[in-house]
Structures are given as structure tokens and as C-alpha cells.
Amino acid sequence: MLMTGRQPSSSEDELFSLIEDDGSVAPDGRPPVLSEVDALRLFRALLQVRLVDERMMKLQRQGRLGFYMQSMGEEATHLAVHALRPSDWVFPSYREPGAAFYRGYSLKDFTNQLFGNAEDPIKGRQMPVHHSARSANYVSISSPVGTQIPQAVGMAWAAKISQKDDVALVYFGEGTTSTGQFHVGMNFAGVFKAPCIFLCRNNGYAISTGYQHQTASRSIAVKALAYGMPGVRVDGNDLLAMISATEEAVARARAGDGPTLIEAVTYRRAGHSSSDDPNVYRDPNEPKEWERRDPIERWKRYLVARGIYEEAIESQYRQEIGEEIVAALAHAEKIGPPAVETLFDDVFSEVPVELEGQRQELLALPRYVSPHGGS
Amino acid sequence: MPVFNIIQAVNDALRIEMRRDSRVVVLGEDVGKFGGVFRATSGLFEEFGGERVIDTPLAEAGIIGTAIGMALYGLKPVPEIQFADFIYPAFDQIVNELAKFRYRSGGQYTAPVVIRTPYGGGIRGGHYHSQSPEAYFAHTPGLKVVIPSNPYDAKGLLLAAIRGEDPVIFMEPKRVYRAAKGEVPEGDYTVPIGEAKVVREGRQVTVLCYGAMVHTVIEAAEKVAADGFDPEIIDLRTLLPLDTEAVLTSVRKTGRAVIAHEAPKTCGYGAELAALIAERALMQLEAPIVRVTGFDTPFPYSLENEYLPSPERVAKAIRDTVRF
Numbered sequence: 216m217l218m219t220g221r222q223p224s225s226s227e228d229e230l231f232s233l234i235e236d237d238g239s240v241a242p243d244g245r246p247p248v249l250s251e252v253d254a255l256r257l258f259r260a261l262l263q264v265r266l267v268d269e270r271m272m273k274l275q276r277q278g279r280l281g282f283y284m285q286s287m288g289e290e291a292t293h294l295a296v297h298a299l300r301p302s303d304w305v306f307p308s309y310r311e312p313g314a315a316f317y318r319g320y321s322l323k324d325f326t327n328q329l330f331g332n333a334e335d336p337i338k339g340r341q342m343p344v345h346h347s348a349r350s351a352n353y354v355s356i357s358s359p360v361g362t363q364i365p366q367a368v369g370m371a372w373a374a375k376i377s378q379k380d381d382v383a384l385v386y387f388g389e390g391t392t393s394t395g396q397f398h399v400g401m402n403f404a405g406v407f408k409a410p411c412i413f414l415c416r417n418n419g420y421a422i423s424t425g426y427q428h429q430t431a432s433r434s435i436a437v438k439a440l441a442y443g444m445p446g447v448r449v450d451g452n453d454l455l456a457m458i459s460a461t462e463e464a465v466a467r468a469r470a471g472d473g474p475t476l477i478e479a480v481t482y483r484r485a486g487h488s489s490s491d492d493p494n495v496y497r498d499p500n501e502p503k504e505w506e507r508r509d510p511i512e513r514w515k516r517y518l519v520a521r522g523i524y525e526e527a528i529e530s531q532y533r534q535e536i537g538e539e540i541v542a543a544l545a546h547a548e549k550i551g552p553p554a555v556e557t558l559f560d561d562v563f564s565e566v567p568v569e570l571e572g573q574r575q576e577l578l579a580l581p582r583y584v585s586p587h588g589g590s
Numbered sequence: 591m592p593v594f595n596i597i598q599a600v601n602d603a604l605r606i607e608m609r610r611d612s613r614v615v616v617l618g619e620d621v622g623k624f625g626g627v628f629r630a631t632s633g634l635f636e637e638f639g640g641e642r643v644i645d646t647p648l649a650e651a652g653i654i655g656t657a658i659g660m661a662l663y664g665l666k667p668v669p670e671i672q673f674a675d676f677i678y679p680a681f682d683q684i685v686n687e688l689a690k691f692r693y694r695s696g697g698q699y700t701a702p703v704v705i706r707t708p709y710g711g712g713i714r715g716g717h718y719h720s721q722s723p724e725a726y727f728a729h730t731p732g733l734k735v736v737i738p739s740n741p742y743d744a745k746g747l748l749l750a751a752i753r754g755e756d757p758v759i760f761m762e763p764k765r766v767y768r769a770a771k772g773e774v775p776e777g778d779y780t781v782p783i784g785e786a787k788v789v790r791e792g793r794q795v796t797v798l799c800y801g802a803m804v805h806t807v808i809e810a811a812e813k814v815a816a817d818g819f820d821p822e823i824i825d826l827r828t829l830l831p832l833d834t835e836a837v838l839t840s841v842r843k844t845g846r847a848v849i850a851h852e853a854p855k856t857c858g859y860g861a862e863l864a865a866l867i868a869e870r871a872l873m874q875l876e877a878p879i880v881r882v883t884g885f886d887t888p889f890p891y892s893l894e895n896e897y898l899p900s901p902e903r904v905a906k907a908i909r910d911t912v913r914f
Contacts, residue, residue: 304662304663306659335696336696336698337694337695337696337698338696338697340693340694340695340696341694345694347694347695347696347698347699348698349695349698349699354662354699355691355694355695355698355699357686357687357690357694359682359686362655362682362683362686362687364655365651365652365654365655365656365658365659365683366655366656366658366659366662366687367659368652368655368656368659369655369656369657369658369659369660369661369662369663369667370659370660370662370663371659372656372659372660373659373660373663373664373665374663376615376641376642376660376665377663377664377665381663383659395649395651395679396651396655396682399647399649399651399652399655400652400655400656402647402649402652403646403647403649403652403656406647407644560697561692561693561696561697562692562693562731562732563692563732563734563756563831564692564700564754564755564756567784567831568831568834568835569831569832569834570831
């Protein structure tokens, strides 16, 4: 690094982690205060993401689900939201379902969204995995990457203007740091000291394109320097470190000290989506390397070291989640598509005359039957 | 009743609404102490402070992106894009995000942002200070597009836009920002979005227009009226949702339609109007629909008066249509 008169800051270069290989907490670490109940709740949440992903991918391969995106290996980054209050907001990208679950989004709503059925909370308006959960302050997801970043900054800034101490946490991948939206959002947040936490899941790949094709920067965290905010590199597979770093950033934001960029260093063990075959562009042994650093196994070792892990509890969690998935799927698959007339709702607060005319035009036609099944 | 120009009317509307509703914030480039390059936000910084009248970094995507986030949280942001020509860096935020939030979230999230932006030519501004990009936004479901032509409508429509629950692209005709003067009631009133206005009643031909072009069309009407022609002029005021009844009622009465706008002809808003008339009033037409528009070139600098529809071009279209 060529920065005259300045030593590389430890926080921007070193990887912050807390859970050691044997599950113990690093002696000089700053572990967050975590109750046993929460530690187990987080374990269940990690398992839920993994089990849901496994089931939904199978379903997609069987042709029962149009599309899916899994999070294998990145689950711990989702649960950084443990550091938030319910009144805080999450601006997700498309690979953080655990954050929604943890804030109360039900598996039933999740599954109905995947099927775009009549009970889908967003009324069948978007592809699978583009969730929106108002009651969880989990903001509607869009596919073009990065647009949520300035929006999160605006929400955080609005909280400040409204003299409330709510904060925003915005997720994005390392590929998104190449966009103008990342720059614009970071810059506005820095200028206005918006209480926003930027959480970059650096999982190594943007579909097939590796880190080195996105940036020549030695890290993502170091980019924070140019925007006048702290940047930290955190072991994204270490849930304790993720929570600790996020809590610190949240405390700073709430205190009026502005934004933080957290680079969660992790790895996307599966493909980008169900449409992707990662073996085309990367060594199949590469993900195997990262299996050893699995965030769920690591959390399990932490629970063991804390003396609160029981196999019976894990089995119970697995069974409960499995049953919940089966029930949610059985329900979602038998619900039909949304009513045809709903196609025209929610474009505006009220349906304009011309749009109402189009609705009547459609309703007067015989119902379209897709040759490919579905609606 | 005070006589205001459009700038003063916009400024008055912003002041009234900011006093009435503490959720209203103004943000944009140079809108604070400087009061905006056209002075539309003049005096607001002094009255409401830098928390509500915000000078932003120079990045349109950031202005609109953050305004969306503010609106999601419950504020009523009224961002200014300094010139409509500079709106494209925010295009993704406007057409993919702002326009779709309500729909894509099944009604869970709404972002009622009102984007104010001066548009149009005739100020020696060349490519990048003269464009009329209204058709892009009218083509995007989820956005309302409002274009006033005079101070009374500018104030009433802006107040209606800020009080509404939908995103609005509020395009201000900068060529007549100061030239268009008129009596503007003090205090509070609104002009409903989605209602066109007949500015001149006539029997022979309907001339459809909006924004600065309304003034060009009025001038043209005065010319042709001296020769015994009798055009009806409709100021659309809102392009989306369009007051289709006003358009069709008039065209069915006159049997002829001329459409005038500054934007290029191909796929301009006039194409939509022509299609509407052809679909629903064809049998009442006595003559082909005529469009008088900017040409299909980038907006020029030296020859802008040749590019822009002039009163003479509009007058010729009126005469030709009536004589057809």
C-alpha cells in the first residue's frame, strides 16, 4: 500500500475473528454479551437457512420451483442482524434470508413468496427470493444490484432528521462495490454521518466473476477510508465476530458517530443461483476447502465449548424445521396463483381510469392457460 | 391577489407545505443557501434549516436513491434535479425502484417522492440544458408525470403532488419560468392531478399541448384566429394519468387534432395521444392527426429556434388540418 506517512490500519487489513478452531473464544477478543438462549436461537436460525436451502434446491431440481438462490457457507453473515433492534431497518440483497427469518419473517410467507401464489405477501409480483417483509422492516428486494445502498442511507438519514435513533443495515456482495450506487451511498453516508451499517458479503464471486475482476483494492474494507468512515474486515464465517463487529457499528451509528463499512470475508460454496454451474468457472476443490470453515459447524463448536450444546437439541431443531418446511410446502403448492384482477393493484395508491379499463379488458377475455403449466 | 411567475409559485408551494408538514424535506444540488440555480428553493434554507433543505453531493443517483429511503421511512422528500438533462444517472433509481416499490412489495412499501426538475429548450442551453424526457417516465408504470404551464397550476399541482401517495415526476417549463406570470392565490389550494384544462375554446381543431409549448400554441392561435380560424387548446397539465375524457370530448367535437411538444417526434408523448385518438375517435376525425414536435435529432445549440416548434409551425399545422 502506498500511503505516505500512514501505516496500514490494523482494522482495515486484519481479519477480525473470535471463535478459535476448538470453539473457544480468542483470549484477547472482545466477545459480545450473548445469553445462552440467544446463542441457541442463533444456532437454530443458522440451521434453518441451511435446511431450507437444501430442500428448496431439491424442489427446484425436481422442477417444482422455478428458481432459487442458496446461501451455503454465508449463513453467519445473515445473523449480523442480531445486533439490531426491531425498529431498525434491513435493506437486503437477494442472499440474506436468515436476516428476514431472524426478524420474524415466517417460513410460510417465505415459501408462499417462492411459489408466487395467492398467499404470497407480495402478491406474486416478483421472482422467487425477492422477499419483502414490512413487519420485520426488511425492505423489498430488487434484482439490479446496489440500488438498496443509497436507499438505506436515505432511510438512516431520515431517522436522524426525525430525531429517532433507528439505524439501517444494508447488505450487498463484493461485486456490487463496483457499481456507482456503492460509491454514491458510501459518499452520502460519510458526508451526512448517516447511521448506516454497510455490510459487504465478500463471498469471492459475482456469478462467475472473481474478486480480482471487481477491484484492484487489497480489500473492500479499505475503501471506507476514502469516505471518511471506519472499515473493518471480519471473518464472515465466525458468527460471534460478525455480531461483535455489527454491534460496535450499530452503537457508533446510534451515538451519532456515523456509518461503518463491514467486509464479511466468506465464500459462496454453491452456485450463484439454481441457473448456475460453478464447476465451469472454478476448481471444484475450492469450495471443499471452505467446507472446513463452515459457519454452522464453527458455531456448534462454540456452543460445545460454552457447554450448552446438546445433540438432542440439534435433532429437535432439525426435526422442527423439517416439519415446518414440509407443512409450508404442502400448503404453498396447493394454493393457486393470485386472482387475475390483482394484476392492476398497487401500481398507484388508486387505480387510474385507464388502468381500470385495462383490467376490465383482461377480465372480459377467456382465462389464459399456459402450455408450460402454472398460471 | 399577488402576481407570481412560475419560480415564485413553486417556491410558495414548497414553503406552504414545509410549514404545514414537518415531514417535507427538500434536497438537491445547490438548493440550500444558494436557493437553487433557478432560485426555486430560495429562502427555504433560512426558514427551515439545513436538516430540511439539504445541499447534497453532486450525484443524481444519490439524490433520488436517498430520497426513496427517506420516503420509505415516512418523510416526504421533494428532490430537485437541477436540469432534466441530468436525470439519467438516477434513471435506475426512478424507473426500477421508485416506480415499482409499491407494486413489487405487494403494497407493503411506498415511496411518494416528488421529483422537481426544470425541462425544455429555448434558453440557449444546448444538448444538456434543454431536453424534454417526459416520455421515458410516462412509459414507466408507477410514476405520475405532471407538467404545469403557468404559476397558478404550478403551485396547485405541486401541493397536490406532495400531498399525494404516489411518486411524481414534476417537470417545470424553464423557458417560461419567469416569463409566465399570473395571479396566484395566497395560501393553500390544490389543482387535481389528472385533469386537463381547456385554455381556449374553439370549434375547428383541438390542439393538445403542455408546459412551455402551451404558450407557443396560444401565440399560434392568436395568429390564426385573426384569419378566422377557431382552434380549441387543451393544456394537459398531467401526462400520467392522462385526462383521456377531456382529450376525446374535445376531438370528437372538433373532428381534428394537432399535437405539439418539444421532445423528438418518434415515440414522443404525442404518439400516445395520436394513438388514443385513432383508437377511440377515428370515426369523428375529419383530417389526419398532425404532430408538431422537436425533430429526431439531439437538441441543438445554434439552431434551437429551428428545432423547437415555433408559433408559425403550429399555426401552419392548424391551418392545414382545418383546410384538409
